[in-house]
Amino acid sequence: MAVALLCVALPALWLSPANAAAPKPEARQQVGQAAAQVLTWTADNSMTAYKDTPTTAVAGPATIVFENSMATGSTFGMTHTLTFDTSTPGYNHDVNVNIIASPYDADGGRHEVQVNLTPGKYRFFCAIPGHQMVGELVVTPGGPTDTTAPQVSANVSGEKDADGNYVGSATVTVSATDTESGVDRVEYALDSGAFTTYSAPVSVNQVGSHTVQYRATDKAGNVSAVASVSFKVVAPPAKDTTAPQVSAQVSGDKDANGNYVGSATVTISASDSESGVDTVEYSLDSQPFALYSKALTVDQPGAHRVSYRATDKAGNTSAVASVTFTVVVPPAKDTTAPQVSAQVSGDKDASGNYVGSATVTVSATDTESGVDKVEYALDGAAFTTYSAPVAVNKTGSHTVQYRATDKAGNTSAVASVTFTVVAPPAKDTTAPQVSAQVSGDKDADGNYVGSATVTISATDTESGVDTIEYSLDGQPFGLYSAPVAVKQPGAHTVSYRATDKAGNASDVASVSFKVAAPEQKDTTPPLVSAQVSGDKDADGNYVGSATVTVSASDSESGVDRVEYALDGGAFTTYSAPVSVNTAGSHTVQYRATDKAGNVSPVGSVTFKVVAPPAKDTTAPQVSAQVSGDKDTNGNYVGSATVTISASDSESGVDKVEYSLDSQPFAVYSKALTVDQPGAHRVSYRATDKAGNTSAVASVTFTVVVPPAKDTTAPQVSANVSGTKDADGNYVGSATVTISASDTESGVDKVEYALDGAAFAAYSAPVSVNKTGSHTVQYRATDKAGNTSPVGSVTFKVVAPEQKDTTAPQVSAQLGGSMDWAWNYVGSATLTISATDAESGVATVEYSLDGQPFALYSKPVAVGQPGAHTVSYRATDKAGNTSNVGTAKFTVVAAPGSDCTKPGKGKGCKDA
Structure with a gap:
């Protein structure tokens, strides 16, 4: 169908500004991918017709190209508009396009938009200054037929042994894709069995060799070729009953006394040659054990102990071991260059x-x-x-x-x-000769006991050997400089190669061998300690008697016996805590022997037993204190806590009792919390070890219902400030300021973390002056314990550049609708652009018709008819100011008009 073009002469015309932008995103019909068909509208200098206009299209994705450029012959610079009708009955209304194009706009007059066309007719308007053309686009159903079979693949997963066999079971996962009609079904067949529908990964646990065939069918009926994957399943090995090997290494800067300066890093390593390591745990200074995932940094000054253990995948846990070390405060600030x-x-x-x-x-x-x-x-x-x-x-x-x-x-x-x-002499093209030799103690099976040493040798008679490299068990190649000792039990392969000084590399060769773990002998004596217990007086002496408890442990062969000696007597076997009730000073020595015969050094504890004092006849002193949040009436909001204290300077306090609101007395062991609203009385008394009981005392108070609980986390944000370069990087340093607010319980704390470090309390803006990219995470917690989600800001700090002494580059562009005499109709818009490749542009200024210079922040519209001169200049952040440029032009008055039809500019009306 030919497109009907209706040319309507208009008495007045209005043009979009010469730098009109492409249509806004909301004016475009978006589709998921680039369209296969392209529909092009092309304008030249004709006032009555377009150079190219489409009349038909096929339903589906399409690219609309609207071009009004110098390249297509539009040399007058007139503005054109393409608009699709979205309201006239009888036409499709699902494409909403309104494009303004000018040879002088930011895209050079060529604009593209992606749309999705449906069968039917579309009506469009092409507006040329002073004229408008109306056309139709007929869209027919269509689309290619899918004749391509799906793509299908399979992946086998599971635990493998050294031979590449799957241990216990293997899982086959089949994947299929079809970019046209889509996948309809996937089928598989196990070991020549019938094909069946695939719906989930297939688990194969039968020991032996297996083949899985697979295929896929798309919704157009195309079937892929049958593919297959083969593998072998072997029975799992015997159960692992051996705990992992685990060790720890402390590193860091040390002082002359062996203490770590500023911080110490503890690295824990574990290995298990059977089921493999499952978890490694550590405890710092007797805290609960936690999961170890990376090296532990300890920066708190003082003595520390890190205990550690490992558990394998069979559930075996190693004995707890530990390392001790001391961290000291770093010395004064460094003022000496490297x-x-x-x-x-x-x-x-x-x-x-x-x-x-x-x-x-x-x-x-x-x-x-x-x-x-x-x-x-x-x-x-x-x-x-x-x-x-x-x-x-x-x-x-x-x-x-x-x-x-x-x-x-x-x-x-x-x-x-x-x-x-x-320049070097003639090029060497011959690779080096390279060989390897394995040495070490072997057992009867030819395995290396404890470790094997691989020695690699290379020769090159021309340019000479430059480097020798090796790879252990498939790891990346590394530089060989000395024989490689392999101690990890198990099968190993060392690959090796050599490169000469001319760059010739030998072929990769390899040598395989097996290392067996040696039997370890226990040469470490047991650990043994003693604890003295009993009632003490104010001088630390034990009153009446003291009990000595001796403990021993041995993580290798085990403890065989423990012995002790009292006050220089002969050592005797320890079987139960020793009670000493003779008044005077005493020394108990102790030692332990393990089952391998190792004897610990002799330890000792010294103490003094004194006779008990005269009978106590005085009752204890007892008092109570009520605490909690109070309202303005002195009532406790939500709850009140009653803390009872008692003291007895003679026999000592035996027990404290309390009664809430006249209930029976109960033993007091910790602070009492009362959260029932209302008036309350807590009575209390204390009894000493001699049986003396104090008089009953009491405290009274009132608990009121608290306001609604705060369950809303604080609002938190961060702002990065500092001097920026042209790329948005911060020059020299950046300052991160974090702000938090909470309208209910109030903010309790704000925390931040720089570049993945641990969160720390935020108290003031954080200055970051190290060059490079940085990320600051932040969060806030209110007084009700609600914590905000973690937010983050990312920025880059660059080193400050040398002083900028070059003025900015500055230019100006005039835009607007022009008449045939090149005057601007109605108004002219001046756009000033400035660049500075060093410190960056600080300000742009302009002066209209000799007026004082003013700050330029956006394009300047000049609507006053007459001749005009605009002067302009720019200053960079280093204070350099450009020479003054000028632009001269004339504005003529535009005729009054009104425009209502789609595609017409404001300022046009029908004849």
């Missing part, structure tokens, strides 16, 4: 020049705060971060400058090394 040096290495000729390449290795040390970064500059280039030796292979003379900065911000003086690189 020591830094450089070494040039490589093959030299007879003149001392480096053949082919030279490698510069920079080393830095700092005995106080430690090295933070090392930088280098090659041949006068800018300094860059040094992370690995620098290879220089360009022939000629070179100079490398270098410097180091410590963690306190002190930077060393710049030093340099100079050398010459010359």
Whole structure:
């Protein structure tokens, strides 16, 4: 069907500004993917017709291209509008498009929008200044037929042994995709059985070799080719009854006394050659055991003990072991720059020049705060971060400058090394010869007992061997520098290769062997300790008698016997706590022997027993205190807590009793909480160990109902401030300010965490001056215990740049509707743009017709008819100001009009 174009002459015209933007997102019909068909409307300089207009289309996704550009012949600069009708009966109304295009807009007059067309007719308007054309687009059903079978694959998962067999069972997961009609069904067949519908992963636990065939069918009936996957299931090994091996290593900076300065890091390692390690746990300073997932940093000054244990997947738990260490406060601030040096290495000729390449290795040390970064500059280039030796292979003379900065911000003086690189002789194309030898003690089965040592040798008769690398059990290749000792029990494979100085690498070779665990002998004596208990007087002496309890443990062969000696007597077997009731000073020595015959060092405890005092006839002193939140009437809100205290300077307090609201007396063991609303009386008394009971005393108070419970977490936000560069990075430092509010119970605390560290209390804005990307997480908790979700802000800090002495670049662009004499009709809009590649633009200013300069913040519209001159300038953040530019133009009055039809601009009306 041919499109009908109705040309209507209009007495007045209105043009969108020359820099009109593309249609807003809400004016576009969005679809999920790029459309296959493209419908193009193209304008040139004709006042009565469009160069290209579509008349038919196929239902489905489509790209609408509306172009009014210099490239299509629109040289007059007129503004055009494409609008789809969404109200006239008899047409489809599901595409809402309204595009304004000008050769001078931000897109050069070419605009695209994705739509989804449905069968039927669409009516559209093409508005040209002074004219309007109306057309129809006929959409027919359509779409390609799916003739492509689905894509289908299978994956086998489960625990594997060293031979790649699945232990106990294997799970087969089949996946299928079809990008056209979609997958209808997936089928599988196990070990030549009949095909059956696949609905969930298939578990195969029958021991033996298996093959799973699979296929998929799409909704168009296309069936994929049958594929298959083969595997083997083996019976699981015998039950694991051996606990894991576990050890701990303490690291950190030490002082001369062996104490850790500032902090100590405890790294726990565990291995289990049977079922494998399941969990590792640790306890810091006798706190409850917690799950270990990464190295533990301890920065609290003082002596510490970290206990640790491991459990394997069979449930076996190792004996608890521990490490002890002391953390001390770090010394005073570091004001000394690091020591830094450089070494040039490589093959030299007879003149001392480096053949082919030279490698510069920079080393830095700092005995106080430690090295933070090392930088280098090659041949006068800018300094860059040094992370690995620098290879220089360009022939000629070179100079490398270098410097180091410590963690306190002190930077060393710049030093340099100079050398010459010359071209290498003829290229070596032959790879090195490489071999490996395994050595160690073997058992009767040929396994290495305890450990095996792999020695790798390489030779190269031309350029010489450069590097030897090896990989243990499939790990990434690493540099070989000395024989490799392998101690982990089990089967191992070491792969190896060598590279010569000409870059030729040998083929990868490998050697396989097995390491068996040695039997370990117990050479450690038991741990033994003693505890003295009994009633003490004010001087710490035991009144009447003392009881000595001896405890021993041995985590290897076990405790065989414990012995003790009283006051220098002979050692005798300890079987129960020893009671000493003779008045005087006493010493009890003790020791323990394990089942391997190891005897602990002799320990001892010294104490004094005194005769009991005369009979106590005085009752205890007793008092009570009521605490809690009070209202303005002195009543306790929600609950009141009664704390009873008693003392007896002779025999001591035996028990304290209380009665709530005249109920029977009960033994008092902890503070009493009363939350029942109303008036209350708590009576109380105390009895000493001699049976004396105090007179009954009491306290009275009233509990009232609390207001509604606060269940709403605080509101919390963070703001990053500082000086930014043109990329939005913070120059030198950034300050993070966190704000929290809670209208109910009130904010209790605010916390933050910098770059994944532990959360810490927030008390003031946080300044971050280390260069790099950073993330600050934050949260707040109110007085009712509600904690907000964790929020975060991410930003980047960059080093400050050198001072900017260059003024900004500034330009101006005029836009608006023009008549045939190039005057602006109705108004002209001046858009000023400024850039500064160094410190960034600070301000842009303009002056209209000689008036004082004013701050420019958005495009300036000039509607006063007549000739105009606009002067403009820009200043950057370093204070540099550009030269003044000017733009001259003329504005003429626009005729009055009204526009109501779709696609017409405001200012046009029908003839």
